[in-house]
Amino acid sequence: MTEYLPFIVAGLVTGAVYGLAGVGLVLTYKTSGVFNFAHGALATVAAYAFFVLNVEHEVSWPIAAAGAILVAGPVMGLILELITRRIATAGLAYQVSATVGLLLVVEAGTDLLFDPTVIRVVPAFLTEESFTLLDTSIAWADVIVFAFAIVVTAALALFFRVSRTGLQMRAVVDNPELLSLFGGSPAFTRRLAWVLGSVLVAASGVLLAPLLPLDPLQLTLLVVAAFGAAAIGSFSSLPLTLFGGLLIGVLASLSTKWFLTGVLSGVPVSLPFIVLFAVLLVFPKRRLAGKAFSVARSRPTWSAPASAQLVGGALVIAFLATVPSFAGVRLTAWTVAVASVLVFLSLSLLVRTSGQVSLAHVSFTAMGAAAFSHLAVDQEMPWLVALFLAGLIAVPIGAVLAIPAIRLTGLYLALATFGFGILLQSMFYSQDYMFGATGLGLPEPRPGWSWVDVQSDEGYYYLVLGFVAIATGLVIWLNKSRLGRLMRGLADSPMAVATSGAEVNVTRVMVFCLSAFLAAVGGALAAVAQTTVNGDSYQPLTSLVFFVLVMVVLGGEPWNAVIASALFFLVPAYMETGDITTWTQVGFGVAGVVIALLPAAAREVPRPIRELVDRVSRRGRRTKAAPVAGQRPLVEAGTLEVRDLNVRFGGVHAVDGVSLSAPTGSITGLIGPNGAGKTTTFNACSGINRPSSGTVCLDGHNVSRRGPAYRARRGIGRTFQKMELFESLTVRENVALGAEAARSGFNPLSHVFSNPVRSRRAAADTQHAIELCALSELAERPVSALSTGQRRLVELARCLAGDFRILLLDEPSSGLDHAETEFFGTILKNVVAERGLGILLVEHDMSLVLDVCAYIYVLDFGKPIYDGSPEQVTASPIVRAAYLGDAEVETAIELEVTA
C-alpha cells in the first residue's frame, strides 16, 4: 500500500483540480444549455494572469490569486454569458463554433502575448510544510487544495439544493419564461452561474500553474480532463463530477507507475478521454440523453444554380491547372491545399450536410498518411491500392466514433471526437504502426508509373488535381442523391426521417465512415506532396481550426471546402511573417465566434452576390418539367390495433389502458381535452416511446418492440403536432423523402443507388401527393418560406407519398383557417375513398372530426372514457363533461351506467 500512497496523494490533488474545473463546467452547462469547449482556455487566462502579477510584478500570491480568480474569473464569466445567451438557439454546430473559436483565440493569443520560446515557471505558493503518513511525506499544500475542492463543491451542491437562487438556477434551463413569470430573473441567474463557473475554472488554472511550466496548449487541454469528470457526473451532478475528477486524477497518477513504457505509456495523459469515451459508450442512455439540450437548426437555403456551379467549377479547375506556371517553391503548399479540399469536403459533408459535429478530422488525415506510408513502403503495395486501403483503415474507426451520436445526441459526438484527437496523439502517434517513437518521419512515396511523370512536383500536382476533381464530382453527386436528401433530412429532423421509414443510424454511420475515408485519402495525398511526415504535422488542435473554417466559410459544397483549404494552407505560404499561423488561428477563432453571433439570415451568401449569380445564370427561365403523377393502387386492407396500452413518464400515467382499432378504408378519430394522452398514444403506435405495457399490432403482427423505421416500412405513417419538416429542403424534396426513405432501409447501397423503375415510381408518387395537396406551384420552394397552412399540407403530402397504409395525423388542422381546414378534410376523404388508406386522426377541431370520422375514441387523463359513432359521441354526456371538468365526468358516467 505504501508504495502506492504517493501516487494516490498526487492523483487526489490533480484530481481535485480537475474536479473543480468539472464542477464549473457542469454549472454553466446546466444553467445555459451551452457546452463550453473553451472552459480550459479560461484556466489558461487565469494561470497567466497569476504569473504576470505574482512572478513578473512580484505582487504577493494572495492578491495575485484574488486578481486571477476573483477579477479575471467573473469578467470572463460575464463575457461568456453574453456570448452564450445569444447563441442559445443558434444550433449545436454554431454553439460549438463559438466556444471552440474562443479556445483558439485564447490559445493563439497567449502565444502572441507571451513568447512561447521562453520557459515560465510559477513557484509553489501555498505552504511548503509537510507531514508524514504511512512513511509518505504529504505536503500541507496538497491537503489544502484537496480540502478546498471538497468544501467548495459541497457548498455549491447545498446551495443548489436549498437556496432560492440555487433552485432558480436549476429552473432557468427548464423554462426561463416560467421562471420570470414567478418573479425570478433568468438573466441574473444565468449570469451568476457563469461567474461562479468561471471563478471555479480560474481557481483550477491558478492551482495547476505551479505543477508544470506554463504552456497555453497544455493548460487548455489539461483542463479538458474536466470533460471526463463532468461525464461521470452525467453533466449534471456536482458531487459526482468532483468524484469523477478525483477518480481520473488517481487512475492517471497510478498509471504513471504501472505503464512507464510501451504501448500503454500514453495512458496517463489519455485517461480523461478514455473515461469520457467509456461513459459515452456505456452509461445508460436516459442518464445522458435527457441532459442534452435540443436546439433549433438553422442552415442556409440558397445554392447557386447548377449551370453557375458548372461554369464556376470549370473556371476554378482551369485556374488551378495554371498554378505550376507561377507557384515556384510554393507548389508543395498548393498541392497540399488541393489535396486538403478533400478533407474539408469530408468535414463539410458531416457538419454542414448531415448536422454532425466532428472535432477530430486531423486524426483521420494522420491515419491516412501513416497507413499509406506503411502499406506503400513496408508492404510494397501498388500505389493506388495503398491509397485506397489507407482510406479504408479510417472507416471502422469512424464507425466506432459515431456510436455516441447514435446512442445519445450530437453534442456527445463533438465531445467524443474532441477527446479522440488528443487520445490518438498521446497514445498512438508514437507507435510503430503510426509515426514511430523516433520522430524521424515516414517516407511518403509517389507512384512509380513509367507512362506518366508523377514523380516531379509538377506531375504530382496534376495527379492530385485530377484526383480531387473526380472525388469532388462524386461528392456533389452523392449530395444530390437519395443519401444527400437523407443526410440533410437527418440534420433537420431525425424523427421525421425515422418515421418515414429510413434507418437513421445506418445513415449516420455511413456519413461518418464516408467522411473518415475521404479525410484519410486527402491526408495521404497531402502527405505524399511533402515526401516525409511525422506526428508533429497532425496536431489535434488543428481539427478545431478545420471545424471552425467549415462553419465560417460561406457557400455550399464544394466552394466552402475550396475556400477553407486555400485560407488554411495558402495564406501562411504567401505571408512570410514568423507567427502567421498563430495570427491566422486568432483570426479563424474570432470568425468562429462572430459567425455564431450573427443572425441566421446573415450567414447566407450576401444577397447582391446571390442575385447576381441567379441573374447571370438566368435562374427560373427554364423550369424542369414536373414528372407525371402516377396512379396509386388501393392499399392492402389491414388494421392498426392497440390493446390495453399504458405509458408512464415517472409518476405521470400518461396513457392508462387505452385500446383502439383503426382499420384501412376509414377515418378513426382520437379526441380528448389537452393532456388526455393522444400524442403519447400516437408516439407509442409509431415507436417513438416505449409503452410500459400493452401491445401495438398491425394486421395482427405485434410491432410493440420495433423501432419507428420498421413500423413505417410495415405501413404506419405519421405527421406531428409540432411540425417536423426538413427545413432546408424544398417542398418536392420533403415529399420525395416520404416516398423514398423507406426504400433506403438497412442496406447502405440502397441509400445511394436505386433502380430506375423504383426511382421513377418514387418521383411519380411524389408528384401525385404534391398535386393532391395542391402544392404544385410551391414545389420548388424551400419549406421554410411557406405559411403554416402550406407547411401542414407539405407534411401531409410527405405522408401520402410514402407506401403507408395507416396514417396517424396529429392535430393536422392546428394553425389553419376555416377554408384550409375544409380543404384538408376533403383531401382526407378523397385519399380514403381512392386508395383505401386508414387514418387515425387526433384533432381539436370538432367540426372536422365529426365531418370525416367514421368512429371516434375519447380519452381523458390518459383513460379511454367513450367510443362510438360521431352521432353517439356528440350526444354523450360523458364526452361533453370531459371537456368541461373532472367532477362532471364521474357524474355523467354514473348517469350513463344507470341509464
Ligand SMILES: Nc1ncnc2c1ncn2[C@@H]1O[C@H](COP(=O)(O)OP(=O)(O)OP(=O)(O)O)[C@@H](O)[C@H]1O
Ligand atoms: N416526455 C414526457 N415526459 C413527461 N410527461 C409527459 C411527456 N410527454 C407527455 N407527458 C405528459 O403526458 C400527458 C399526456 O400528454 P399528451 O401530449 O399525450 O396529451 P395530448 O392529449 O396529446 O395533449 P394536447 O392535446 O395538449 O396535445 C400530459 O400530462 C403530459 O404532460
